[in-house]
Amino acid sequence: MAVVAAAALALGGLVFTDGATPAAAASPPVGIVSIASSVDPVGRLGVKLNCSSKKTCSGTATVRVSGVNSSKARFSVGGRKAKIVRIALSAKQLQSIHDATGGRRSVEVRVQTKKPVKKTVRKSRSVRMIAPLRVTSLDTRVSSAGRVGFTVACVEVRACKGSASLTLGGTAGGRVAVSVPAKKSRSYTAVLNAKQRATLSAAAGGALGARVSVALSAPIKLTVVGSGSVRSAPTPPDPVDPPDPIDPTDPGGGHEHGEDPVYSHAYQNSWRPSEYDTCTQEEHDGYAVTGPDGKLYPGWHPSVHERADGTTCTFGHEHGDDPRRSSIYTWVLQKLREENPEVDGIPFGYTSERLMEYAEANGGGVHRHEDDPGHKVVISNNQAMLRGPYPADQTSFVDEFGQSKNLRCDFLIKIHQGSHSPDATRNNTHELFYAMKCNDGSELVTNKLTNFGDPNELATSCSREFSNSLAAFSGAPLHLETSGSDLPQGEGGERHLPTTGCLAQHMFNGSVGVDSRYPDGPLFNDRNDFMASPDSVDPGWWWAGYEQWQSFNTIRAVDGTLLAQYEPWFGIQNPSRYWDETTGQIAYLNDLAWADGNHQLIPSSIWKEQRSLSPAAPIDRKDPRAYFNGAQRDAWLAKALVKNESGHSTLYIDPWGRNAQATPFTGAIRIHISERDNSALVPTTRPVTANRGGLAGYTREGAERSGPTAPRKIRHLDGSLTNNRFFFNYGIDAQGDDLGIHAPN
Known part of the structure; x- marks a missing residue:
């Protein structure tokens, strides 16, 4: 059969040219293994090439963007090897990708091999440009x-x-x-x-x-x-006619809580410096943001503030990830600005403000206010959403072009999770801002009060689900009764907090001896457990002082129809407090460094380090040197259910997530839910505990996230650092330097 020169033969979505016969074209010397999903910070697109020939493969790789010029790079890949070739894109290409709808644009990569034989292969994909x-x-x-x-x-x-x-x-x-x-x-x-x-x-x-x-x-x-x-700017007041004086007994003009209409309750009752902090209240207030209601609210800020003269000061607390590092930060602000163009950040305490208005408009009801340090931001960019405990368990879907894709989502979350006071031992309600955007079109931007279980009770830390073989604790959570809250019952979730009983069983009186799997190792195998909790050997990463907050959230229409459901969990490795069931009050983990028990037998541990600071008596739990400051945290981020057939993507809910409707009402919170049904991809919204601690499941459920602005390291008193596979440490910077964080945080 004659072969027409320069004819093209399409096989499996790839195009071969240069007069190749079907037999020859079936095995091109160079294959395009993958194309990076995004352009790197210096404007290059990575393309992984594989040379199937025994000889070195060389040629030219070209990136084309429709309607724009192309960019090239020469490559040379050793025989039977793979290599990532980075192609520098032109300014026009970068701008075209950056300005595309959704921040993504399709590009074509063409690889022309010159040696060992001349072949051409092409592949396309959608890429994005993350602006520096x-x-x-x-x-x-x-x-x-x-x-x-x-x-x-x-x-x-x-x-x-x-x-x-x-x-x-x-x-x-x-x-x-x-x-x-x-x-x-x-x-x-x-x-x-x-x-x-x-x-x-x-x-x-x-x-x-x-x-x-x-x-x-x-x-x-x-x-x-x-x-x-x-x-x-508004016209300044007449200097001869100053504004009327404010009644000191009613500074808010008669409002029940004495609020200034310009300032939120959260702003007026925000952070005040302690003896350990070097920043001023005014410097903290300088990071305030405008909420959808036009009021000022506390907002995210770095732990260390840089002043105009180049000097720095510390706030003593942190708010988690820098939200600006989220891939969807701009998109989220756009959604919030649809209600008020002046919104310039994520407001802390906004739902509490709306709850006051909602309660007063509906004949009274509970109010809920939370401290400033407890607001924590969690981001995860381009997270793979799995359907099982292993990385191979990808959730896939078919897009509008008939192509199969793996489900990936971006998350921008703000949770209030204080770990220093009695608040969470009795109060189940905490503010949760939750934004999600997935490549299947599922979208959520919600803000509500979430209930972690019921009020006036807590679940013990050692009675939650575990990943490996703590079979003795696989039953229902053990709840302890507390008191003092008038908040409503929850619809799910739990607050697993450390208790005296758990600490006694697994730390003070934990098994003594050598791990049978590592007979030559140290006592209790503290290789991965700086906390030195004897029974933490199995399942390894767990210890009795770990807090896990399991949220459960639904958005429902006026008639009760479910529109959305999501269940992010939040963990704290080093909380300041624990619950002492013998006294019915909280106590502090920091003080246990000066208590006797099997945890003191570990030669290298946090307990030894803390006690070395003051052998005779405990240091102040609020001292920045105290290890237990609530700054080491993880997040469990599973798929969210979106089932919105209301005919509206913009809805208004009450602060509890109920009564969703298209018309605003007093105390309502405006939210965004995409009009779609992703239930076929979301059989459950509950995170999976299986293999959290094993390498096989290392990337699932948000254990490893792209975007967090904290390292996964533990800092020791001598300045040395230890890697930590699961927890992001917001108490140190990327270089491991201490940020002055302390309780309350």
């Missing part, structure tokens, strides 16, 4: 001097440089030089020009659309944009 710099805030008011402030964050490992310009009401302004160190934020000011001032004046106090465009020159050439709205 983001516009995180934009002032909503123009100052009387005609200035507008904005903040940008460099979220990558290299410094970000370029220039920014402000466009106001369609009128462009001058440029401002921008230079932001890696993983830092910087604030800048744009001065309005004459045309912009005229545009602002013509608006007569009305809001104008504003856009900050930052043209980056490093680490890559890319333009990023942040949008909002601004208006002129």
Whole structure:
């Protein structure tokens, strides 16, 4: 049979050219194993190539973006080997991918092999561009001097440089030089020009659309944009007619809680520095954000604040992951700004504020307020959503083009999880902000009060589900009665907290001896257990002082129809408190370093280190040197059920997640649920405990997450670091330096 030169033969989605016969084309010397899902921070796309020939394969790899130019890179792969080739994309390609809907665009990779034989193979996939710099805030008011402030964050490992310009009401302004160190934020000011001032004046106090465009020159050439709205500054009050004095007995104008309408309860009762903290309250308040109701709320901030003069100070507490590192942070803000364009972050305590209004509008009811340090952000980018305990158990679906894909989701979560006070021993209700966006189209942006079990009880830490062979504790959780809460019953979930009984059984009186699996190892096999809990040998990563909060959440319509369900769990490896059932009060894990028991037999442990600080008496549990500060945490993130057939993606719920409807009402919280039904992919929303501790299940349920801004390490008193496979330590930075965290945190 004659072969036509340059004919193309399509096999299995790949295209071979250069006159190849079917037999020859069936075995190209170079195959495209995979294409990276995203462009790296310096603008390169990784392509993994495999050379099936005995000889070295060489040639050219080209990336094409439809309607834009192409980029090339030469490659050379050893015989019978694989290699990742990184192709630097052009500025036009990067911008095209960045600006695409959803931040993703299809690219084609063409590999032309010249040696050992000439062949061409192609493969396409959708990739995304994660901008190294983001516009995180934009002032909503123009100052009387005609200035507008904005903040940008460099979220990558290299410094970000370029220039920014402000466009106001369609009128462009001058440029401002921008230079932001890696993983830092910087604030800048744009001065309005004459045309912009005229545009602002013509608006007569009305809001104008504003856009900050930052043209980056490093680490890559890319333009990023942040949008909002601004208006002129309010006219200052007449100095001869000052505002009426505030009645000190009723500073809120008659509101039950004495609230200023501009400031939320959470903001007015936010953090105050202790003797261990070096930052001021004013510096903490500087990180406040505007909520959907227009009020100021506490927001995320770094543990260490950098002042304008270059010096630093510490707040003594942390709020988990930097939300700006989330792949969906901008998308989440867009959803929140649909209600109020001035929203500039995730507000802490927003649902509690709405609960006050909802309760008063409905004849009274409970209120719920929580402290500032307990708000913790959890992010996970591009997480594989599995259907079983092993990485191979991928959940797959068929997209609108008939292609099979593995389910992946982005999560941005904020939970209140205080671990220092009696609060969680009796109160089951805590604020949970939950945002999820998956590649099958499932989306959630919700904010509600979640119940971890029932009030006035807790479940002991040693009676929860375990991953391996603690069969004695595989039954129902053991609940202990507490008192003092008037919050409503929960609809599921648990609060597993450490108790005297658990600590006595598994730490003070834990099995003494050598692990039979490692007869030459140290006592109790503390290789992976710095906590030195004797019975933690099996299942290894667990110890009796571990807290696990299991949430259970539903969003229901007025008639009770289920619209969404999700069950993230949150763990704490080093909480400050435990429950003493003999006294009915909390006690502190820090003090156990000075108590007798089998845990003291471990030659190298946290107990030995803590006691060495003060051999005669315990150190203050609030001292930054105290190990038990609640900063080592993990998260269990399973699939969420979305079953919204209401005909509306924007809904309003009460603070408990009920009465979802399309019409707003007093005390309602606006949420987003995509109009779809993913129940075929979500047989359960409950995380799976199987193989959490084994290498086979290392990546499941959020044990390993992309995006967290804390290392998985333990810092010892001598400054040395120990790797920790499961817990992110928010008490130290990436280099292992201490951040001054202490209880309450």
